[in-house]
Amino acid sequence: MGVSEFVAGTGILLGLIVMAGLLLRKDGNRQANSLLAAALACNLCYLVLILALHTGLLQQMPGLSLLGFAYVLSSPLLYGYVSVMTQADFHLRPVHLLHLWPLLPIIALPLVSANGADLSSNGLEQARSGWPPGPLALTGLFVYAVSVIYLTASLAKVLAYGQRLADEFSFEESVTLRWLKLLVALCLLMALTGLLVALIRLLPGMELWPRSIYSSLTVIALYYLIAFFGLAQPDVFAGHREGAGSRKDTATASSEDDSADKQARWQQLEAYMVRQKPYLQHELRIADLAEDLRLPAPELSQVINRCSGKNFFDYVSSFRVKRAKELLLSSSGSMADIAQESGFNSQSAFYRQFRKVTGLTPTEFRRQAEQAELSSDTGADSP
Template sequence: MSLISIVLLLGGFHGFYLSYALYQCNDRKNNANLILSLLIFTLSVSLIEGLLDDNGYLRSFPHLVGITEPLIFLYAPLLYLYTRRLTSADYFRANIVHFFPAILLVLICLPFYFSSVEIKQDFLYSPNIQSDIGQFYDDLFEFWVTPFAYVIVGIYLACVLKRLLRHKKSIADQFSYSEKINLNWLFLITVSLVVLYLLWIFDEVKFIYIEACEEGIIKTGCDPLALLWDQPVRFAEVGMVLSIYLFSLLGLKQPGIFNRPVVENKIEALQTPEQELSNADEKIGSDLSKSPKIEILSEKYKNSAVDHEQANAIFEELQNYVASQQPFLDSALSLDQLSKATEIPRHYLSQAINQCAEQNFFDYINRFRVEEAKRLLQAELNTSVLDISLAAGFKSRSAFYNAFKKNTGITPNQFRKNIQNPSR
């Protein structure tokens, strides 16, 4: 067995194991793990099919020829649905439209799937395909399926990247921390799949180039470059193995993937402004009656955003609450929690912060944490920077350093040195 076959074998069976583990950990209320399980399973099946092809087993089992081809239209939709599930708290049913290309391809290929062993062996090993069914199948993939798959996969990958970037912005408006909810690991995996997508295109171009050299269509550049490209290295399949291992490494580091949704149901990670306003309107009657300090949110503003004067009043209420109660010391503080504590609808809180502080919720809360850290750095000179960062409400040292430098222009260590040596 060749080295590439060993790689495919290990990658395939590791993928099956990971797929099963994800299925076992699936939460019926959040099917993210189930979707990821299906994605890993389809990738693994394709790897095993490539292994069988490389080692000539398809000659003994010709009815396996082509059965994995429709899977090329499942990889990207499953990745998109998985990303959507992680970045949205609302339950959704996977639209069958996403799987329509794969279903259609299966139906079109049924005549080939049910054809005789002789037709399939002729398709595999004959230099000139004799059967009409085999020729149709060959032309179908060469002129229609492969180009269309390039387009479909490219579109889905672009949609996944766009959704992840939107998610980063969304959590900054709703959370005072980003650890374990920013989905950076999924962004890295998606980038790796983009590389895999490019390797897939390169792999196809490689075979077209070699075929053109063999037929004499291209007579220059075939040696030695073509000989190098003609080595039995399946670039796309090796990339698929690497992607499975990335899912394992980065997914296992993300507790939310295996235990609970990364973005918990209490968040509405990708709500539109209209949805947020609608939710706020449902609560506004009861919320405002409980909070006499924001009575200016009258009935006539029930279906519209607050004006500048009202936003200032809400912001003043918020400033007083944050200064007196110090909710920023809670490292897991969210906009929803602050909304419940102040009895101000979250939509109006968000608007007041954006309009009056000209910041998102993440930066607004971290500004208070930095001020608290500055106070602690001055008052507790013998306390470590890490302990101070945790006491000020930060979840990690890196988050503390980034926020501190963003707000002060210097690092916490430099700030402490300036205190100890004011003359410098």
């Protein structure tokens, strides 16, 4: 067994395990998991095609070449997965079948080329021959280009969703899609690398590394990323469905509030934050705070945005950082204890937000305060 066969076979086994894990999960979003499993299945088809090619099975069963058609749909399906994960009201509809369009050029290739995407030894050799590109080389360029387009759109969706979450949630790890952003970004990087390699291969004599090994390793890397990140999806939709008011609701609340009412609500909010200290709740949401104040969540969001110039996340973090500064000056507790007592749900979030607000890490802040106090005592003792 050669390297290509071993890599492809390992990828097939890993892919089946990850897909089973996604489809058999009883919790989480079934529609999202199904789309992600379908995207992985398309990648799996490509690995099966590579294995069949290098074992000679493709010569005996030419119909297996149809599996290559499915590979081009992996990035549109991943885009659908991202859409489900970032839009609480997203449901698959017939109009979404338009995203199958990448199949059309590949299916049409045999109609305009005598050999089509020839996967025989001669066809593979022609794909390495540089300029002008053969049908198989053009197919590879097209697949990578489609991947770049859809993955770029997916990353844009994730980034936009992260900003919306900041307007509604005061905690990060369990509600943001940081892992999904990393997943999509790395997939985009791999697609861009593949596209670059495919373009360089158009130059005569530029073989680089074996195409099948690179492609197989790319798919396997995707499987490992899904296994590490995707199977531990955070529960993001409970708060999102309650708290994420539509843009229309927000705009209406904004237009109906006059300046005096907004200022009164702002003073009510500030007094409540000081008196009740809701920011000490690790998983505070704007929906929770709005319920306590008996205000619509979109209206409260507008008050915070306009009167503080911050989103809900940064507004709550400012209170937590202030409390942390008090604890750093008055106690010798550990950073983990201070993070918990200040309302942060993790030490990493505490460090990140503290530095964002003060420009210092908590340790640097405490050290500077101790040095300032020591200097003050020394000055007072001197004659």
